[in-house]
Amino acid sequence: MRAGRLFAVVGPSGAGKDTLIAAAAEARPDLVVARRVITRPESAGGEDFTGVDVARFAAMQASGAFALVWQAHGLSYGIPASIEAALLAGRDVVFNGSRAALLQAALRFPAMKVIVVTASPEVLARRLAGRGRESAADIAQRLARSVFALPGGIAATEVPNGGTLAEGTARFLAALQPPSG
Numbered sequence: 001m002r003a004g005r006l007f008a009v010v011g012p013s014g015a016g017k018d019t020l021i022a023a024a025a026e027a028r029p030d031l032v033v034a035r036r037v038i039t040r041p042e043s044a045g046g047e048d049f050t051g052v053d054v055a056r057f058a059a060m061q062a063s064g065a066f067a068l069v070w071q072a073h074g075l076s077y078g079i080p081a082s083i084e085a086a087l088l089a090g091r092d093v094v095f096n097g098s099r100a101a102l103l104q105a106a107l108r109f110p111a112m113k114v115i116v117v118t119a120s121p122e123v124l125a126r127r128l129a130g131r132g133r134e135s136a137a138d139i140a141q142r143l144a145r146s147v148f149a150l151p152g153g154i155a156a157t158e159v160p161n162g163g164t165l166a167e168g169t170a171r172f173l174a175a176l177q178p179p180s181g
Helices: 017-027 054-062 082-088 099-108 121-131 136-144 165-175
Strands: 006-010 036-038 049-051 066-072 075-080 093-096 113-118 157-160
Touching: 006 017, 006 099, 017 093, 017 165, 054 066, 054 075, 066 099, 075 082, 082 093, 113 165, 121 136, 157 165
Parallel strands: 006 093, 006 113, 036 049, 113 157
Antiparallel strands: 036 075, 066 075
């Protein structure tokens, strides 16, 4: 049996990472989507995640509950250690990651593939405004951070996601395919 493949999905806020991950999971029921644990209340909305307080996160981390952890935007993020069993069982696993955590993730999972979801600044601005969670100043800051280089020469597959959901999903599913040959 082949080992499963791990895919880290990164990209700017508003690019549609969670939307494409959810669409891929619907199209590929065999795909394991790692549910992130984040130190913010679940009532904050946004993507599907498990919200915990800082003390609970620290206890989970100390007990080995996470395969990966990182901090961003004043929050702690964790990817459950259960992804390792899924990978060993031959299942492909995808998680919404952070470019700041890619080096750590690549050290832990050397065969990890990175998918960068992109969209134009105009599309990003429209999507961020439509979420209603950020102020105009917050949106401007997020747009300023939307162009980035991956750390340490990490290679990635780019998935443009500025069109329809069907177009973005088709590109995303293509990026999840094993290399031919």
